[in-house]
Amino acid sequence: DIVMTQSPDSLAVSLGERATINCKSSQSVLYSSNNKNYLAWYQQKPGQPPKLLIYWASTRESGVPDRFSGSGSGTDFTLTISSLQAEDVAVYYCQQYYTTPMCSFGQGTKLEIK
């Protein structure tokens, strides 16, 4: 099983500042045949289902603001919010789907306003 570990567990950032969330997988999620990283990021607000932000590690889902970006390869990945807005307060999860159709999620990172 691939274990996903996020850091930090919680994060407080001032409005307009950069927020960075890290995700590490216990084994590589880079599929050599297509050179794609099987890694996604989700945002979840209280009482709502998760919302897909990023897939293939760095491809932004349609409609997601460009202040959200994903980077990394292999086992180490980062979600960056370039300029934090009040509406970005949420819990963020990374997900590996290398083991598709099964998958696993990180434990979540709670993002708050400082």
Add this chain to the structure above:
Amino acid sequence: EVQLLESGGGLVQPGGSLRLSCVASGFTFSSYAMTWVRQAPGKGLEWVSGIGGSGTSTYYADSVKGRFTISRDNSKNTLYLQMNSLRAEDTAVYYCAKPDSGSFYGYWGQGTLVTVSS
């Protein structure tokens, strides 16, 4: 517009059974695999089970294998999760989700709460 609507949650005693349903619309249901993901109160996301578009291929997390059964009725655009031998640790909001090309989930239902308690 893709819509997923779960139902069937509720309060059940340990050892009991429950069947969840997810009615899908806005896409050709039979062409897509579907999945169930759960979230215990105040906890993270856990993949539970998945099924191929035809229904012949099914997959389960170790935590539910042998107790839960996923199925689908493509004529009714409906996904099911039959949950037997329920335990307190199965208490969660259960979401159905539609995977995209790489098994990341662009569409989620609003979830249905299952509470296992005496």
